[in-house]
Amino acid sequence: MASVNNDPTSKQPKILLVDDREDNLLSIEAILEPDGYQFSRAYSGHQTLKILLNEFDFAMILMDVKMPVLNGFETATLIYEREKLRHIPIIFITANNYGDENIFKGYKAGGIDYIFKPINPEVLRAKVAVFIDIYRKNVLLFEQEQLLSFTNKNLEKEINELKASEEKVKQLNAKLQKEISSLESILVSSKLSIDHFEFEQCDLNGLFKNFLVDMEDQVKEKMATVLIEPLPTLKVSRILMRPLFQNLITNALRYSKKNVNPVIKIRSEIGVPAEGVDSKNSGANKYCRIIVEDNGVGFDPKNTENIFSATGLSHNNGELMKTNNGLALCKKIMEKHDGFIFAKSKIDEGSTFTISFPMSK
CATH class of the missing domain: 3.30.565.10 (Histidine kinase-like ATPase, C-terminal domain)
Incomplete structure (x- = not known):
């Protein structure tokens, strides 16, 4: 019988790829596919926002800057307006000659890093691996915190139950002590006249x-x-x-x-x-x-x-x-x-x- 692997770090991380060109998406998938990631595609800023309405578990987003209607920077700004999405790192993909001013604009929009075109496969894989490693550690940390919280609640419940039991024992002891004292008093009273x-x-x-x-x-x-x-x-x-x-x-x-x-x-x-x-x-x-x-x-x-x-x-x-x-x-x-x-x-x-x-x- 096959064993079940419950290690959260063994699950395939999901990466959202955003580009208005199909060939660019296929190229990125081909580079990263050997590393065992899952991919979701979005062909525009609006489609990206629609996907993120229901899915929050992406390890990262790789997004092209130059897209019609909503460019990459505008899309990133809208993404990070939602509290649930602020943990997802965004790496922008852009031309090598984009300029420092625009690079700064990307960081201001919430971007974490850049990949410049033409894409160097080794650089892309290395940068993605770093963020995936951080994601896995965060997932593990979160699940450990959840387990610790659950354990603490159980311990707190057990402690409260023990305290309640201890209090009942104390009350019974006090009641018993009163009864013993009463019996001792009666016994002493009866002995006083004869002993x-x-x-x-x-x-x-x-x-x-x-x-x-x-x-x-x-x-x-x-x-x-x-x-x-x-x-x-x-x-x-x-x-x-x-x-x-x-x-x-x-x-x-x-x-x-x-x-x-x-x-x-x-x-x-x-x-x-x-x-x-x-x-x-x-x-x-x-x-x-x-x-x-x-x-x-x-x-x-x-x-x-x-x-x-x-x-x-x-x-x-x-x-x-x-x-x-x-x-x-x-x-x-x-x-x-x-x-x-x-x-x-x-x-x-x-x-x-x-x-x-x-x-x-």
């Missing part, structure tokens, strides 16, 4: 770093900024710190303002009284406060105590302010540490949650 938790010295900086890695998708989704100042090392239950701080950060993200990027600030105060607790209840201990501030929608201060109940409270936007009873769980965790949790807020001015750990724990 004994070990307390150990924990660097809160490292713990927060790990929490934020797990919550990365939630933070990015809200376009939030979390600013953490250096935190102390405290004797706490490592296993209880995760639901404690994740619930506080999740709460800040969930109740952020519309069209405002959330900003969550976390800092500490060491050797101070417990926030929001009467000294009689807190004893003589000094406390370490961990303060979580946000710029969210806030809540009515008169409901401060209710937000730590298992049922939550009606938020100023009508939503129930709870994260699967997350704040109630935070209160239980702090009680397990002989500590306290306190909230301050105003509607549309954000909220501040302060958790106080006893220094002597």
